[in-house]
Amino acid sequence: MNIMTMLTGSRRNGNSEYLAARALQNIDHRNVYLLDHRMEPVVDMRHAEEGFPETGDDYEALLEEFLRQDVIVFAVPLYWFGMPGQLKIFFDRWTQYMRDSRFDFNERIRGKKAYVIITGSSPDPKIASLPLIQQFNYLFEYVGMEFVDYIIANGNKPEEVLNDPFALAKMDLWNEQLKAAKREDA
Numbered sequence: 001m002n003i004m005t006m007l008t009g010s011r012r013n014g015n016s017e018y019l020a021a022r023a024l025q026n027i028d029h030r031n032v033y034l035l036d037h038r039m040e041p042v043v044d045m046r047h048a049e050e051g052f053p054e055t056g057d058d059y060e061a062l063l064e065e066f067l068r069q070d071v072i073v074f075a076v077p078l079y080w081f082g083m084p085g086q087l088k089i090f091f092d093r094w095t096q097y098m099r100d101s102r103f104d105f106n107e108r109i110r111g112k113k114a115y116v117i118i119t120g121s122s123p124d125p126k127i128a129s130l131p132l133i134q135q136f137n138y139l140f141e142y143v144g145m146e147f148v149d150y151i152i153a154n155g156n157k158p159e160e161v162l163n164d165p166f167a168l169a170k171m172d173l174w175n176e177q178l179k180a181a182k183r184e185d186a
Contacts, residue, residue: 001185003029003178004069008087009077010035015119015155016075018162022171023073023115027178030065034086037062042092052096059093067108070185071115071178074136078120081128083135091139110144115174119167121156149174 005020012033020031037058066072076083097105116136122128129152140147151170155161162168 001071001182002069003027003071003073004066005029005031005073005075006066006087006090007031007033007075008084008090009075009079010084010086011077011158013158014077015153015159015161016077016117018159019117019119019151019153019167019171020073020075022168023117023174024178025175027175027182029073030069032062032065034084034090039086039089039093041089042095044095046095046099052099059090062090063093063097063103063105067103067105069112071113071181073115073117075117076119076132078118078122078125078129078132081122082132094143106143112145113148114140114145115148116150117153117171118150119153119155119161121154121160125154126152 003024005017005024007017007020009016039059039062040055040057043052074087076087079085082088094105097103114136116133118125118129118132120129133150133152136150137147139145151167153161153167154164155167
């Protein structure tokens with residue numbers, strides 16, 4: 001079973017990254033920092049005869065790595081009540097690759113398991129993040145991914161999430177569940 005953590009924020013060692021590391025402690029996985037990849041916004045050419053233009057960015061290699069995974073843990077800081085821009089670009093580009101026969105996107109993405117970690121500190125991140133959880137649910141449902149679980153944790157400043165005992169306990173639970181799934185897969 002291949003597992004990827006998609007680290008989507010613009011700060012390394014942030015709260016969502018900490019929780020993802022805790023959930024995957026002692027589990028073989030790959031960390032991918034979206035900020036390390038140059039991704040151009042999608043130019044919507046779905047209905048144009050010539051199709052989508054070449055972008056020459058890092059997206060195709062990143063998508064190929066993503067499609068090789070069985071489980072993806074999205075580590076997402078809440079930015080202005082939504083997902084970070086680089087993650088939105090990652091999802092928007094699916095439009096392009098759903099139509100690209102080189103990737104067999106629709107078949108390869110179906111059945112992947114997704115976990116979502118959201119951290120934020122608005123007056124109540126558990127309420128402010130609900131529309132984002134819905135967005136993830138719709139995205140995953142549309143492409144046939146399984147939305148296994150999510151956590152909305154309280155944390156803004158570095159390591160502030162350590163004061164959220166529920167989030168820490170849930171990451172420990174995910175860790176146990178993912179270790180058991182890895183053993184079953186072996």
